[in-house]
Amino acid sequence: MFLRNLKKFSKLAELSERFGCPWLEYNEKINAPMLLLLRLDFGMLRKELWFPRSVADDRATVIACKPGPDLAGHIKDVLGVSEVDFFVTVPSDLIRIIEHNQDLNPDFPATAGRTPLARVRTYLAARRSLLAHYRTLLAKSRTGLAFIRTGISFVTTGLLFVRIFGMGYLLLIDVPLLIVGCVMTYDGFRWYFSSRDTPDQPSYWQETMATGANFLEVNLENPIPLFNRSDNAKGAADLRQEWTNLSPVMRRRYLANDRTDLAEERSMLSCYRTRMAKTRTGLAFVRTGVAFIGLGFGLVRHYHASGWMVLDIALILIGAWMAGEGFLSYSSGRRAGKEGYLVAQEQGGESNIWDFSFPHSHSAVSPMCHSLPLPVRGGQAAGIWGTTGLALERTVLAERRNVMGRLRTVMARSRTGFAFVRTGFSILMVGIAFVVYFRDGGFGWGLFETLMLIGGLALIGDGIYLSFSAEKYRRQFPYCSGDMEIGVPNYGKPVRLWQKVVFSNASS
Numbered sequence: 001m002f003l004r005n006l007k008k009f010s011k012l013a014e015l016s017e018r019f020g021c022p023w024l025e026y027n028e029k030i031n032a033p034m035l036l037l038l039r040l041d042f043g044m045l046r047k048e049l050w051f052p053r054s055v056a057d058d059r060a061t062v063i064a065c066k067p068g069p070d071l072a073g074h075i076k077d078v079l080g081v082s083e084v085d086f087f088v089t090v091p092s093d094l095i096r097i098i099e100h101n102q103d104l105n106p107d108f109p110a111t112a113g114r115t116p117l118a119r120v121r122t123y124l125a126a127r128r129s130l131l132a133h134y135r136t137l138l139a140k141s142r143t144g145l146a147f148i149r150t151g152i153s154f155v156t157t158g159l160l161f162v163r164i165f166g167m168g169y170l171l172l173i174d175v176p177l178l179i180v181g182c183v184m185t186y187d188g189f190r191w192y193f194s195s196r197d198t199p200d201q202p203s204y205w206q207e208t209m210a211t212g213a214n215f216l217e218v219n220l221e222n223p224i225p226l227f228n229r230s231d232n233a234k235g236a237a238d239l240r241q242e243w244t245n246l247s248p249v250m251r252r253r254y255l256a257n258d259r260t261d262l263a264e265e266r267s268m269l270s271c272y273r274t275r276m277a278k279t280r281t282g283l284a285f286v287r288t289g290v291a292f293i294g295l296g297f298g299l300v301r302h303y304h305a306s307g308w309m310v311l312d313i314a315l316i317l318i319g320a321w322m323a324g325e326g327f328l329s330y331s332s333g334r335r336a337g338k339e340g341y342l343v344a345q346e347q348g349g350e351s352n353i354w355d356f357s358f359p360h361s362h363s364a365v366s367p368m369c370h371s372l373p374l375p376v377r378g379g380q381a382a383g384i385w386g387t388t389g390l391a392l393e394r395t396v397l398a399e400r401r402n403v404m405g406r407l408r409t410v411m412a413r414s415r416t417g418f419a420f421v422r423t424g425f426s427i428l429m430v431g432i433a434f435v436v437y438f439r440d441g442g443f444g445w446g447l448f449e450t451l452m453l454i455g456g457l458a459l460i461g462d463g464i465y466l467s468f469s470a471e472k473y474r475r476q477f478p479y480c481s482g483d484m485e486i487g488v489p490n491y492g493k494p495v496r497l498w499q500k501v502v503f504s505n506a507s508s
Helices: 002-019 042-048 069-079 091-101 114-165 171-194 236-241 248-303 309-327 330-348 353-357 378-384 387-437 443-474
Strands: 050-056 059-064 083-088 216-219 226-229 484-488 499-503
Touching: 002 083, 042 050, 042 091, 050 069, 050 091, 059 069, 059 091, 069 083, 114 171, 114 216, 114 226, 114 248, 216 248, 248 309, 248 330, 248 387, 330 387, 330 443, 387 443
Parallel strands: 059 083
Antiparallel strands: 050 059, 216 226, 484 499
């Protein structure tokens, strides 16, 4: 190290003597005014190897590798000044000065700056908000389907009274039942169709995975922002291993990229949850359709041919359409549940932020132990928990949100599995009711009953499989227990010194 620095200083002294101007080396304090940098192309500065340090009173102070009259004339035209004062430095230091003012670590692409990464996170947050809006619409749709089932039960009760007892004083009960049932059914269909065309969201899972050495980028040329990952930056992974030797600014750049990677994962998990929510809505539609089909076939078998046959067949056809449309989302939701569970398992086993931030103390113990005191001495506390410390804390909190996001995704898989069970149970009960109530119906009815029984059992088994693995994952985390502990932030102190507030389920 000493010999390398000595050679560098000798080179700087030689350049200073050759060009007749003072020399300087890279320092993070070398910054140009932001309004000046906004007028310049950083790619041009890297290519031409010069950087404006200041511009005032029609005079510019410029850092360059090869000062000269031609370069001075070019700079005068670009900056609109009449005089140029030069400092000389070596190319490697000049490149670092330019990269530092771009808010980049060595050899990072332009998209790795904290501002571009913040823009990507903003678009990801907007996409997650849109997905949350879709899930709200789907929940509204499922509520509408509950209205439909309730309304149909009212209508069915009223019609059965009419068919059994005929016209009479019971119309005082039948007519209100029919009116309320029709209103609820209409309102339920209106709620359902308002969210019926919710798009099926694709996965965010990229072919190039987040490694800490590549960066998520957003392409704004299309009406809908497209996301892709850059190639691995040269030396970025090795530089990360030297965390304890990095300056606070360089650490914050890595932490900004970490938060972007975590935001991408949360967006991906949100996609999976939305797809599963759409499947649960479809299965609710299936259950409603099965109720229609069972009612229609039951009326046909009980009353045979009558003047009500048109209504019975209409119930069967409407139910078949509802069940068919609902089952269209079955495979998509099942695949989302499988992929989301795998992502939660894979990402949960990756290194966390503490492994990178404090590798010497954290990796010295079991990876499962996260309760080590931070390597902060009393006199350093305020400085370390300043700007860089807050960036670290934001990143840690983002990672905690991702842990909870993985759990929510797995729990969504479990809810989807239970929706499979409920749907299968509905189908199974219709089959059992036909077997018990209608006996000796012939080959056709026997085939129908057999298909209902087999289909119901298959859905129940599939739902139990999805739910069982999710419940096993849930038990690994304390977030679903009755007690909850929340830290009261005090950013003048390390997190381990924050006071805690405990909300106990037993006390409530």
